[in-house]
Amino acid sequence: MNRREFLAGTAALALAPRISFAETKKLRLAPARQSLVGEANPATEVWAYNGTVPGPELRFKQGERLVIPVENALSVDTTVHWHGIRLPNAMDGVPHLTQAPIAANGGRFLYEFDLPDAGTYWYHPHLGSPEQVGRGLYGALIVEERDPPAVDRDLVWVLSDWRLDRQARNLEDFRNFMDSSHAGRIGNTVTVNGAILETFAVRAGERIRLRLINASNARIYGLSFEGHQPWIVALDGQPVAPHWDGRVVLGPAMRADVILDCAAAPGSRHRIIDDFYARRAYRLLNIEYASDKPLREAFEPAPRLAANRIPQADLDKAARHRIVFGGGMMGAMPSQREHRGLFWTVNGKPVPEGDHAHPPLLNLGKGKPYLIELVNDTSWHHPIHLHGHVFRVLTRNGRPVMPEQLGDTVLLDPDSRAEIAFVADNPGDWMLHCHVLEHQATGMMAVVRVA
Ligand code: C2O
Ligand code: CU
Numbered sequence: 001m002n003r004r005e006f007l008a009g010t011a012a013l014a015l016a017p018r019i020s021f022a023e024t025k026k027l028r029l030a031p032a033r034q035s036l037v038g039e040a041n042p043a044t045e046v047w048a049y050n051g052t053v054p055g056p057e058l059r060f061k062q063g064e065r066l067v068i069p070v071e072n073a074l075s076v077d078t079t080v081h082w083h084g085i086r087l088p089n090a091m092d093g094v095p096h097l098t099q100a101p102i103a104a105n106g107g108r109f110l111y112e113f114d115l116p117d118a119g120t121y122w123y124h125p126h127l128g129s130p131e132q133v134g135r136g137l138y139g140a141l142i143v144e145e146r147d148p149p150a151v152d153r154d155l156v157w158v159l160s161d162w163r164l165d166r167q168a169r170n171l172e173d174f175r176n177f178m179d180s181s182h183a184g185r186i187g188n189t190v191t192v193n194g195a196i197l198e199t200f201a202v203r204a205g206e207r208i209r210l211r212l213i214n215a216s217n218a219r220i221y222g223l224s225f226e227g228h229q230p231w232i233v234a235l236d237g238q239p240v241a242p243h244w245d246g247r248v249v250l251g252p253a254m255r256a257d258v259i260l261d262c263a264a265a266p267g268s269r270h271r272i273i274d275d276f277y278a279r280r281a282y283r284l285l286n287i288e289y290a291s292d293k294p295l296r297e298a299f300e301p302a303p304r305l306a307a308n309r310i311p312q313a314d315l316d317k318a319a320r321h322r323i324v325f326g327g328g329m330m331g332a333m334p335s336q337r338e339h340r341g342l343f344w345t346v347n348g349k350p351v352p353e354g355d356h357a358h359p360p361l362l363n364l365g366k367g368k369p370y371l372i373e374l375v376n377d378t379s380w381h382h383p384i385h386l387h388g389h390v391f392r393v394l395t396r397n398g399r400p401v402m403p404e405q406l407g408d409t410v411l412l413d414p415d416s417r418a419e420i421a422f423v424a425d426n427p428g429d430w431m432l433h434c435h436v437l438e439h440q441a442t443g444m445m446a447v448v449r450v451a
Helices: 003-007 129-134 177-181
Strands: 027-034 044-049 058-061 065-072 081-083 107-114 119-124 139-144 153-162 189-192 199-202 207-214 221-225 231-235 238-243 248-250 255-261 269-274 282-289 319-327 344-346 362-364 368-376 382-386 391-396 399-407 409-412 416-424 428-434 445-450
Touching: 058 065, 119 129, 119 207, 119 255, 139 153, 139 207, 189 282, 207 221, 207 248, 231 399, 238 399, 248 255, 368 409, 382 416, 391 409, 409 416
Parallel strands: 027 065, 058 139, 153 207, 199 282, 319 368, 362 445
Antiparallel strands: 027 044, 065 107, 081 119, 119 139, 153 189, 207 255, 221 248, 221 269, 231 238, 231 255, 269 282, 319 344, 368 416, 382 409, 382 428, 391 399, 391 416, 428 445
């Protein structure tokens, strides 16, 4: 099914009633209904933080302390993981590993930690993720620089991907064999901030900071901006020398901060295209220029954001490890007799989601530098995420990554490898897993211990 098929009769979208964070000062999880594909279609049943998908956009200043009580009114247990934040292990939101689950039907948990790094982050459950994220549980966590670059607008686009039927119902085929053993649950409808966005209205001469977050279970995006040359200024929240390669590729969980200079003519219209899956390219939305005269005539080059204080790994002293991701269809899938429902492996072993006692894959010394080669021995893409740390991506597909890039998630292409380096400075047990949530839940995860 094509997302366009839903659009007949779509007019301006009304938003679901919002219970804002500012009002409640907490996150409350509950079922809700939301119009994803326009008023001409029925609303979709979702699970939401404070009544909307995405959940409230949480904004803090760098160095501030996040204090958020969470109340779970769903009928399933949950946790909240603060993706990309270097926080104390006990606040990381991994069930059984760092905390007890927040119980169904009224369980509570207080998250409280400092925000050391500016950047674009997000939050989502870490329990039953294929279903919980697939039903709409995620939101943006923005940590603003103390001295942010001057822009006319600072906007967040949470990209998500749904598998809807013709009544706009979210299909409940979570964790099916096909998705889990192949590319994960890729849907048929892409939303921006919880609705199909037809047009994005801009004014000529505007400079816009767009914070793109891929909150999809499995879909990878490759976005290009017709008629524009945006600057990528941060990846996974971490500043990068401003540059543009023609498109920005975001695997699940990855983020990009882009400076979009609206240098085209008043009254003009341009498409944002997603062509990551080349044969399934589509128009995400149109950038529509108002007819007003330009706000400014020319643009300075995009400024470089101030780096966060991430410790630099000394590569000469770094201990080396190699982690091989295997399995999946057309690969060395674990025997289903021995490992029913597990399709993926890390260093040859599938780790069941509910296995809380498995020994750490790696034992790292606190404060020591590491260089880890991540090998994708499968026919599928895997965005590999490490908790609690920010790493440098040294190489991908055998080539040095330029300009220098930091992040918490690295996209491994099929049959490829990447090298990452970091200082293991955050003590605790940390997850290392694929962020295609159906892969994570069917074997592709491990624990790294820093002690
Ligand atoms: Cu975004 Cu282990 O998670
Ligand atoms: Cu994967």
